[in-house]
Amino acid sequence: MISDSTVQLGHGSGGQMMKRLIDEVFLDAFEAPELHAGNDAGVAALPGTGRIALSTDTFVVTPHFFPGGDIGRLAVCGTVNDVATSGARVRYLSCGFILEEGFPLDDLRRICQSMAETAREADVAIITGDTKVVNHGSADGVYINTAGVGEVPEGSSLSGAACQPGDVVLVSGTLGDHGIAVMSQREGLAFSTTMESDAAPLNHLIAAVLDASPHVRCFRDPTRGGLASTLNEFAAASNVEIEVDEEAVPVKPEVQAACEMLGYDPLQVANEGKIVAVVPADEAAAALEAMRANRYGADAAIIGRVRDAGESGPCVRVRTPWGSTRILDMLVGEQLPRIC
Known part of the structure; x- marks a missing residue:
């Protein structure tokens, strides 16, 4: 149960506090089964037109510009990826801006150009939007909301509740890059x-x-809460145990070093350009090859397997290089605020 009487930074962490907020406030109020499925995008049928996937996200990252990207690129990528995890062909985006009085117009132009370039790369169109301006001191320069919609192919039914014992877990590349890049720039x-x-x-x-x-x-992009939150969500939804081979998880040496210095677990650090996939064992090699053939999947790896939950119930375990195992849990509070 939520013990706080007010919203805390930890409620946006992607970890246990955020899950309780979603379960006990939002899901308690909203009844749509598509929402209760707990996936990154809601999939629903429209009469006469098949099924669509719809997702929305709001971006409050600080600083607005950082090595490898900015809030605009982040806003497009985040929503494109959330819709795509449903198996949908992403078609259209909306964008809403909350601007603080005094925000530099040159920075706004730069952000919009970045969004346009990223949308072209993804082959999606930004077709509607909204703008609000608030008093100086009432925001942090600019916040962006994006929503996306895509077509779901007939017969597709991807879900975090579909994992089965024997399945294989893959990641599309090195973990922790985004969270550490933003933190190093900020600090x-x-x-x-x-x-x-x-x-x-x-x-x-x-x-x-x-x-x-x-x-x-299923697919999931391991953003806030990192790989740890994603795999725990899969394990709980599918009532399985997931075992991760720590040595197989790709992490850049500089990210590993930064995490050790800052006291972070790279498996709990946010990513904004990685995908976790769970596939049947006999399709794992083909899935890995497909990832590695893409420019954003060169460092893809098979990192673990799905097992029966057993008497201990659903959980995520990490097998260390020394042969022991440890429980990989979701974050409890806020590790890196304002990173997306």
Whole structure:
């Protein structure tokens, strides 16, 4: 149960506090079964037109510009990826801006150009939007909301509740890049190499994996809460145990070093250009090859397997290089606020 009487930063973490907020406030109020499914996009039927996938997200990252991206690229990538995880062909986006009085117009133009370029890369169109301006001091320069809609192919039914014992878990590349890039920029941390965000539209990569592995169980982009939150959500929804091989998880040496210095687990750090996929074992090699053939999947890897939950119930375990295992849980509070 939520013990706080007011909203805390931890309620936006992607971890346990956020899950309780969603379960006990939002899901308690809203009854749509598509929402209660707990996926990144809601899939629903429209009479006479088949099924659509719809998702929305709001971006409040600070700073607005960081190595490898900016709030505009992030806003397009985040929603494109959320819609694409349903197996949908992403078609259209909306964008809503909340601007603080005094925000530089040159920065706004730069953000809009970044959004336009990213939308072209993803082959989607931004077709509607909204603008609000608030008093100076009432916001942090600019917040952006995007919503996206796509067509879901007939017969597609991807869901985090579809994982089965024997399935294989893949990630499309190195973990923790975005969270550490934003944190290092925000805090002025100096490292020997420049850390860049991984923000990228992954709809084409996801489509390639679906072509190669027609029985994909689910996709999820491990944003807030990182891989840990994503896999725990899968385990709970499917009532399974997921075991991760720690040595198989791709993490850049500089990200690993930064996490060790800051006391973070890279498996809990946010990503904005990576996908987690769960596929049947006999399709794992083909799915991996499809990921690696895409520019954003060069470092893709098979990192774990799905097992029976057993008496201990659904959980995520990490097998260490020494042969022992540890429980990988969701974040409890806020690790890196305002990173997306």
